[in-house]
Amino acid sequence: MSQFRLEAVQRAFGERVVLNRLSLSIAEGEAVAVVGRSGCGKSTLLRLLAGLDRPDMGRVTIDGTLVTGPRPDVAVVFQEPRLLPWLDVLGNVMVGLGGKGDREQARQEAMRALRRVGLAEAAAKLPKTLSGGMAQRVGIARALVRRPRLLLLDEPFSALDALTKVELQGELDRIRAEDGPALLLVTHDLEEAAALADRVVVLEAAPAGIVLDLAIDLPHPRNRRSAAFQAIEARLARTLGGTDAAEEDAGMERAA
Amino acid sequence: MATILARATAPGSRARSLPSRLGLPFAGIALPVLLALLLELGAATGWLQSRFLPPPSRIFATLAGLWTTGDLAGHILITLWRVALGFLFGAVAATLLGMVAGASPLWRRWVDPTLQGLRSIPSIAWVPLFILWFGIFETPKIVLIALGAFFPVYLSLSTALREVDRKLVEVGQVNGFDRLTILRRIMLPAALPGWVVGLRGGLALGWMFVIAAELMGASAGVGYLLLDGQMTGNAAQIVGCLCLFALLGRLTDLALVMLARPFLAWQDSVAEREQVA
Numbered sequence: 179m180s181q182f183r184l185e186a187v188q189r190a191f192g193e194r195v196v197l198n199r200l201s202l203s204i205a206e207g208e209a210v211a212v213v214g215r216s217g218c219g220k221s222t223l224l225r226l227l228a229g230l231d232r233p234d235m236g237r238v239t240i241d242g243t244l245v246t247g248p249r250p251d252v253a254v255v256f257q258e259p260r261l262l263p264w265l266d267v268l269g270n271v272m273v274g275l276g277g278k279g280d281r282e283q284a285r286q287e288a289m290r291a292l293r294r295v296g297l298a299e300a301a302a303k304l305p306k307t308l309s310g311g312m313a314q315r316v317g318i319a320r321a322l323v324r325r326p327r328l329l330l331l332d333e334p335f336s337a338l339d340a341l342t343k344v345e346l347q348g349e350l351d352r353i354r355a356e357d358g359p360a361l362l363l364v365t366h367d368l369e370e371a372a373a374l375a376d377r378v379v380v381l382e383a384a385p386a387g388i389v390l391d392l393a394i395d396l397p398h399p400r401n402r403r404s405a406a407f408q409a410i411e412a413r414l415a416r417t418l419g420g421t422d423a424a425e426e427d428a429g430m431e432r433a434a
Numbered sequence: 435m436a437t438i439l440a441r442a443t444a445p446g447s448r449a450r451s452l453p454s455r456l457g458l459p460f461a462g463i464a465l466p467v468l469l470a471l472l473l474e475l476g477a478a479t480g481w482l483q484s485r486f487l488p489p490p491s492r493i494f495a496t497l498a499g500l501w502t503t504g505d506l507a508g509h510i511l512i513t514l515w516r517v518a519l520g521f522l523f524g525a526v527a528a529t530l531l532g533m534v535a536g537a538s539p540l541w542r543r544w545v546d547p548t549l550q551g552l553r554s555i556p557s558i559a560w561v562p563l564f565i566l567w568f569g570i571f572e573t574p575k576i577v578l579i580a581l582g583a584f585f586p587v588y589l590s591l592s593t594a595l596r597e598v599d600r601k602l603v604e605v606g607q608v609n610g611f612d613r614l615t616i617l618r619r620i621m622l623p624a625a626l627p628g629w630v631v632g633l634r635g636g637l638a639l640g641w642m643f644v645i646a647a648e649l650m651g652a653s654a655g656v657g658y659l660l661l662d663g664q665m666t667g668n669a670a671q672i673v674g675c676l677c678l679f680a681l682l683g684r685l686t687d688l689a690l691v692m693l694a695r696p697f698l699a700w701q702d703s704v705a706e707r708e709q710v711a
Contacts (some may be wrong), residue, residue: 230604260602260605263701263702273619
């Protein structure tokens with residue numbers, strides 16, 4: 179049964195309609211990747227589920243309850259790590275616990291989350307001394323320490339170099355296998371989507387609707403060189419290319 | 435050989451470049467010392483009229499004379515006390531109201547425009563009213579200095595709070611912080627650099643306002659000494675007092691910077707990098 183649902187949501191910014199009656203549901207423990215070109219409304223969709231934004235029309239629900247703001251069982255990893263620069267790494271991970279409860283217990287939980295992303299030794303460092311990959315790992319630890327049921331990731335690896343990206347994708351895959359949170363990954367990287375998700379949803383350009391909802395039935399961790407994996411990636415590329423071609427045609431018609 | 439090469443290329447042992455060497459700790463006083471030497475030379479050669487622009491040696495002698503009688507220390511202490519008290523009151527009030535202004539759109543709409551209007555009144559214009567309200571003793575002086583210190587702190591803090599990166603506030607929101615916790619744990623730390631700039635500006639204005647305050651019927655203080663120099667036609671005393679104001683202003687500003695530095699070590703700014711270099 180679907181626990182996390184967007185039902186016919188519409189969202190516009192001024193005159194520009196970004197999401198047009200879009201519906202999407204994510205089951206408990208399911209990993210869904212949303213791909214599409216820049217500006218097609220992927221991040222808006224994520225912000226709606228995070229409770230950081232509200233739809234103009236339609237409903238966003240979790241377990242049937244309307245999402246009206248951020249919730250304790252949902253965590254977000256942003257595109258930029260968004261670490262608080264005045265706190266050390268441990269302090270930043272403790273932010274994930276909402277600043278409530280016993281401080282010593284929070285410290286221990288944060289240390290545990292840091293160990294999981296391989297950064298226990300950097301606990302006392304300030305964010306300004308971290309590399310991009312390390313900072314994003316801290317962002318992931320801050321999200322994990324909440325033990326979320328739904329983990330939202332907004333292009334979390336897009337600013338990283340290729341090697342660090344693959345490494346962190348592997349870590350995320352492993353963490354998901356251990357904890358099993360549902361996952362919504364917004365990305366423009368088709369390989370990343372195919373490697374991490376159980377389902378890939380392709381959005382057309384704004385106003386966004388779903389043009390493909392593809393289930394991927396391959397075991398984790400995925401072999402990116404396998405024929406099946408490459409076939410999926412090729413299909414996603416074709417679909418995305420098709421939406422681009424349709425947009426170009428429409429643009430030429432408008433210009434004519 | 436390898437050791438020599440390693441040593442030569444290690445970042446810590448790099449030969450310091452010329453611009454780096456010019457940034458020596460005492461570089462800041464080079465210009466005043468040079469000016470003093472030129473003035474001394476000008477007075478000695480008769481190129482400058484020392485009656486109007488006394489040479490540093492005479493200024494120093496005047497100040498030393500006042501120091502040996504114990505007068506100068508008393509004047510400095512009373513001025514320092516006034517600035518400290520006025521700055522403290524002004525900065526505390528400005529910090530509290532600046533926090534409200536930064537966090538409350540209602541305050542910004544209804545109260546802030548009036549405060550901004552009051553800000554444009556020149557310091558000296560308040561003097562008659564303050565004398566009328568508080569008499570001619572210490573209270574009006576402290577209030578005047580507090581008023582001077584108030585506005586830079588208020589303006590800097592409220593602006594810094596309004597300009598806190600929305601993305602950082604969202605981090606608090608998605609992690610379950612309530613509004614007060616967001617203010618306390620995200621907005622105030624993020625606004626700290628702006629607040630410190632405001633404190634420095636407030637302290638500088640405190641020093642400006644102390645002169646206006648001490649000109650309104652004081653019987654002690656560096657401002658009084660300045661006025662006394664004018665009455666007695668003692669240019670050395672006047673210039674000496676100006677130098678004292680510059681020195682005291684600079685030293686208190688430096689103390690403020692040193693106090694704030696540990697709390698701003700997290701900044702990844704050009705200034706921080708320069709300190710490391």
